[in-house]
Amino acid sequence: MNLAQAGTDAVFTGDHALLVALAVVGEGDAELLTPLVEGLAPAVERTRLGTLSGVEPCKQGWRLNSTHQSALLNRLAEQAPQQFIMLHERALALLINRVAAVDLAAEPLFVAVLDRLATFLVPHDPERFIELLAMVRTVPLTMPAGQQLHRYFDGLALMRADRHSEALTLFDELMASPTLDSRVEGRILNSRAYLYSLLGKVEAAMTDLQRALTLWRTLADPLNEGKALLNLGIMAYELQEYTIAESHLRAAESAFHTAGSVQMVASVQNELGLLYRDQGRWNEALSSLSAAAAQARREGASEALATGLLNIGEVLLLQGRLDEAEATLQEALSIMPTRTYEVDIHLGLGLLHQARGDLPAAQNEYQQALACALAIDRRDILAGIHFRLGEVFRLQGDDSAAFEHFALAAQAVETTRAPIRAEGLKISLLGRWQQIYEAFVLHCLHLGKSELAWQWAERARARAFGELLNRETEAGETAGATDEIATLEEVQSVLPAGSLLLNYFTTGVFDHHTPFWRALDKTNP
Incomplete structure (x- = not known):
């Protein structure tokens, strides 16, 4: 990101600059504040500080009450991001000297400024974030909380570099x-949940998010409570539990309003846009996504903007506005700073080429998506990529390659579901990937592989029943073992005498998918 792209910053000067500087540093005297506001306000007079609104005396000199401080920091970040960064960097440089001189009162101030600046830089200027970590690496922190926070940011840096396993x-x-x-x-719980979701560990991700939500509510921290709710909403949406997803997202939006975070409210708008998209509510989706993208553009947040453009491009694609969709997706690809969502952009471009009938171009985009996902170990999306490749090979008449990718897609689904113990999650995931089993079974029938088609139909239909049967008999060393699909003979053996199990397989659409399919224009390729 280049903050210059965010537009013209406001510049706070005079007494206003003094107030925002005090908000940044937390507490300070004239000696600390004068170099902090250099070029923005005259030398600080001790008597002048005490006359400013919201300022109160403390051991270190002066401070703002917490409500006033939070409001000023939010306004500074939104209206003057360059000045936000500059004041925080100045504050860190001044506080480093005090921490090095074993000024114990300075260390918590230093940690608070570091936390705020690093958190701001992660989405806005990742390169500057890495430079910040290098700059403070040798600061002799003595507080465990500060040391742990620095290590947490090291993990976040690994995440930004797509080094997920190390993080x-x-x-x-x-x-x-x-x-x-x-x-x-x-x-950590919030960030680890994100990593778990990328690795396809859905149940572990949801467990961490629930723990994080409970913790942030206990700490009365609406901003981080909102982040946990936002991520729970995203996970519910991914599981096609749309009512639950919207409830979480609306709760997150309320928490962010309480915290005064315009940026995070925009994040909710982005996710609501995806929710509306999957319900076929195109206009509402575009309205929400466009609002989120506009906020990201104002902030100069390149990843948020690229993600927003990706989502807008997908809606345009669903509306059949292919030229607009292509331009939007290409812009997203050109500014996306990480590879994590580059995968999704290639999938979108592949689907666009497929809609135009350019199957070789679609195949190329899908293969780029696969290579990228494998390189960064993004397992949550592998099933979808293999499914798309299977379809494009099938349409080109390459039945062997199509069979291979459909099989890999089904195996990816089962690998994701295998370690999950919550029955509801297993069923939701199976519903999410229903079309993969359908495509594989139909392709097996097309190839004359009737027995194999039957086996995969049985896996799709009987998986939940088979897992339940196994769970009831799990004990001791067998507990937690990988679930296997029960054969017809095994199931029949535990039924009451005279009972008969009938097996059938059907393709179709779940009720919650109906609005989406009805909203698609019949002329959309």
Whole structure:
């Protein structure tokens, strides 16, 4: 990201600059504040500080009451991001000297400024975030909370570099600490849940998010409570539990309004746009997604903007506005700073080419998506990519390659579901990927592989029943073993005498998918 792209910053000067500087540093005297506001306000007079609205005396000199401080920081971040960064960097440089001089009162101020600046830079300027971590690496912190926070940000840097396994290892090590600070714990739970979701570990992700939500509510932290609710909403949406998803997202929106975070409200708008998209509510989807993208553009948040453009492009594609969709997706690809969602952009471009009938171009985009997903170990999307490749090979008459990718898609679904113990999650995931089993079974029938078609139909239909049957007999060493599909003979053997199990397989559309399909224009390729 280039903050210059965010538009012209407001510049706070005079007494207003002094107030925002005090909000940034937390507490300070004239000696600390004068170099902090250099070029923005005259030298700070001690008597002048005490006359400003919201300022109150404290051990370190002066401070703002928490409500006033929070409001000023939110306004500074939204209206003057360059000045937000500059003041935080100045504050860190000044506080580093005090921490190095073993000024114990300065260390918590330093940690708070570091936390705020690093959190801001992650979505806005990832390169500057990495430079910040390098700059503060040798600061002699003595507080465990500060040391743990720095390590958490190291893990976040690994995530930004798509080094997901290394980030997960670091987070696990931190979580094992018996003296882990509760706020650092909450941050880790939220970030680890995101990693779990990328790795296809749905149940583990939801467990971490529920733990994070409980913790942030206990700490009365509406901003981070909202982030946990936002991610729970995203997961519910991914599981096609749309009513639950909207409830979580609306609760997140309310929490972000309470926290005064315009940026995070925009994140909710992005996710609501996806929810509306999957319900066939095109105009509402575009309205929400466009609002989120506009906010990201104002902030200069490149990843949020690229993600918003990706989502807008997908809606345009569903509306049959192919030229607009292509331009939007290409813009998203050109500015996306990480590879995580580059995968989704290639999938969108592949579907666009497929809609135009350019199957080789579609195949190329899908293969790029697959290579990228494998390189960064993004397992949550592998089933969808293999399904798309299977379809495009089938349409080109390459039945062997189509069979291979349909089989890999089905195996990816089953790998994701295997470690999950919650029955509802297993069924939701199976519903999410229903079309994969349908395509594989139909392709087997097309190839004359009737027995194989029957076997996969049985896996799709009887999986939940077979898992339940196995769970009732699990004990001791067999507990937690990978579930196997019960054969017809095994199931029949446990039924009452005279009972008969009938097996059938059907393709179709779930009720909650109906609005989406009805909204598609019949002329849309």
